[in-house]
Amino acid sequence: MDAPGTALLRAERLTRVVAGRAIVDGISVEVAAGDVLAVVGPSGSGKSSFLRLLDRLDEPTGGTVYLGGRDYRALPPRELRRRVGMVMQAPVLFPGTVAENVRFGPAQRGERLPDADVARLLALVGLPSFADRAVDHLSGGEAQRVSVARALANRPEVLLLDEPTSALDDASKRGIEALVTEVVRARGLTCVVVTHDLAQAARLARRVMVVEAGRVRRVGPLEEVLRAEGMD
Amino acid sequence: MLKGWIEDPTLLGLAQAGVAAALAFAVVLLARRRRIHVEADAAVALVRGLVQIALVGSVLAALMRGPRWTSVPLLAAMMAAAAATSMRRAGRIPGAFRASLAGVVVGSGGVIALMTLAGVIATDLGTLVPVGSMLVANAMNANGLALDRFRGEVQAHVAEIETALALGAAPEETVARFVRSSYEASLIPAIDSLRSLGIVWIPGLMAGMVLTGAPPLAAAIYQFVVLATILSSSALSCLVSTTLIRKTAFSPAEQLVLRGGAAGRG
Numbered sequence: 413m414d415a416p417g418t419a420l421l422r423a424e425r426l427t428r429v430v431a432g433r434a435i436v437d438g439i440s441v442e443v444a445a446g447d448v449l450a451v452v453g454p455s456g457s458g459k460s461s462f463l464r465l466l467d468r469l470d471e472p473t474g475g476t477v478y479l480g481g482r483d484y485r486a487l488p489p490r491e492l493r494r495r496v497g498m499v500m501q502a503p504v505l506f507p508g509t510v511a512e513n514v515r516f517g518p519a520q521r522g523e524r525l526p527d528a529d530v531a532r533l534l535a536l537v538g539l540p541s542f543a544d545r546a547v548d549h550l551s552g553g554e555a556q557r558v559s560v561a562r563a564l565a566n567r568p569e570v571l572l573l574d575e576p577t578s579a580l581d582d583a584s585k586r587g588i589e590a591l592v593t594e595v596v597r598a599r600g601l602t603c604v605v606v607t608h609d610l611a612q613a614a615r616l617a618r619r620v621m622v623v624e625a626g627r628v629r630r631v632g633p634l635e636e637v638l639r640a641e642g643m644d
Numbered sequence: 645m646l647k648g649w650i651e652d653p654t655l656l657g658l659a660q661a662g663v664a665a666a667l668a669f670a671v672v673l674l675a676r677r678r679r680i681h682v683e684a685d686a687a688v689a690l691v692r693g694l695v696q697i698a699l700v701g702s703v704l705a706a707l708m709r710g711p712r713w714t715s716v717p718l719l720a721a722m723m724a725a726a727a728a729t730s731m732r733r734a735g736r737i738p739g740a741f742r743a744s745l746a747g748v749v750v751g752s753g754g755v756i757a758l759m760t761l762a763g764v765i766a767t768d769l770g771t772l773v774p775v776g777s778m779l780v781a782n783a784m785n786a787n788g789l790a791l792d793r794f795r796g797e798v799q800a801h802v803a804e805i806e807t808a809l810a811l812g813a814a815p816e817e818t819v820a821r822f823v824r825s826s827y828e829a830s831l832i833p834a835i836d837s838l839r840s841l842g843i844v845w846i847p848g849l850m851a852g853m854v855l856t857g858a859p860p861l862a863a864a865i866y867q868f869v870v871l872a873t874i875l876s877s878s879a880l881s882c883l884v885s886t887t888l889i890r891k892t893a894f895s896p897a898e899q900l901v902l903r904g905g906a907a908g909r910g
Contacts, residue, residue: 467810468897468899469806469809469810469899469900470899471895471897471899485897489809489897489898489899490812490813490814490898491812493809493810493811493812494812497810497811498810500803500806500807500810502803504803504804504807506804506808516808516811516813517811517812520811520812520813520814520817521812559807562811563810563811566811566812
């Protein structure tokens with residue numbers, strides 16, 4: 413377990429057992445405000461399940477998560493999910509225009525995101541003239557950028573990214589990586605990125621957690637983990 | 645021909661059942677020539693069906709001689725059985741029996757009570773039980789269709805629902821589209837029955853009334869009454885069950901319970 417501190421996000425012995433099998437097994441980790449943690453591991457290691465637990469899309473069977481020092485089970489789920497945004501592996505856009513998708517989150521609270529804010533978010537994700545475009549005409553990379561803009565429209569404190577480039581070609585992959593780096597820098601976002609690619613983790617994060625069979629195999633600063641994994 | 649030989653109505657019925665079963669079995673045997681072997685299943689089904697319906701007929705015959713209130717426990721038992729049957733369509737959604745029972749009881753029970761009070765359905769056992777059972781059975785079918793469709797839609801759209809949840813949407817909002825399509829799909833049989841009434845088919849109730857000597861026009865209008873009532877009870881039943889099930893598809897922490905095969909990959 414990391415040393416306790418003033419982490420924005422802290423998982424404490426987080427566990428999820430399904431049908432007698434621990435798919436996430438006692439993971440404890442902290443993410444400081446403005447930090448990026450990459451969660452790396454092979455397919456089936458439990459890294460995506462860990463991310464789902466951080467957004468409470470599944471219920472932990474043991475342990476919990478603290479957001480800003482507060483047990484997330486004490487927060488109303490919708491407030492938690494506004495504060496902790498999540499971008500899924502394969503972007504799912506709702507039928508309609510790009511702008512309607514970007515406005516989705518605030519609309520759930522009865523707020524209408526002003527046109528200027530939609531334009532600013534779309535410019536941030538590199539799609540400045542896409543507001544009125546129908547979502548069914550977007551490429552995979554564009555759709556993923558829209559889903560990042562849509563998550564950011566909720567003004568989250570933490571952004572969770574579940575293998576955001578796994579469904580994309582190399583060019584789009586580099587574009588999304590640059591976007592994540594820019595968004596984290598510009599907005600001071602705290603970020604947890606799940607990836608199966610340690611090289612990508614090195615490009616995106618300052619800290620890395622390696623997960624194996626639902627457990628933390630190694631966690632620490634990027635260079636330290638790379639050295640220990642024989643990748644320096 | 646049989647009527648000329650047999651006078652006792654029960655024996656005549658048994659003889660008619662024997663002829664019908666023999667014909668069905670002959671058709672099954674004919675299928676053997678095409679290497680379709682369903683004779684064992686068909687034989688069991690024919691014998692089982694005859695025994696079951698004869699037993700039910702005997703029980704009904706005994707009950708029909710009882711007081712009018714007998715119809716209440718009888719219809720209540722039918723509703724419980726109907727709810728248990730239609731809940732199976734909901735798969736692993738928690739609270740499926742409660743939603744089905746509430747749907748069938750409010751839908752068919754409510755409509756039966758209203759129609760009885762309005763004098764549309766007579767309160768004698770001979771009318772109330774068979775007409776009531778038709779409403780219960782149709783509410784069950786519509787309910788089963790609605791739950792089956794809802795389960796299928798939710799399992800096919802897990803990613804969309806969880807994306808909306810992750811953006812802070814209320815659970816009932818994330819499945820509102822699927823509740824609507826399930827409700828609409830469940831009413832297709834009742835609406836199509838009404839639409840094709842008299843053109844494509846002459847329903848059993850009307851045929852039975854005409855065979856027992858009722859004026860054809862009166863029988864036809866009563867048949868319409870029953871089908872319109874079936875539409876009301878089916879619609880009300882599905883409205884109640886889908887309203888309840890859209891809530892129980894989620895945990896108190898607003899997590900989608902019915903994820904099917906979807907699971908974390910990493």
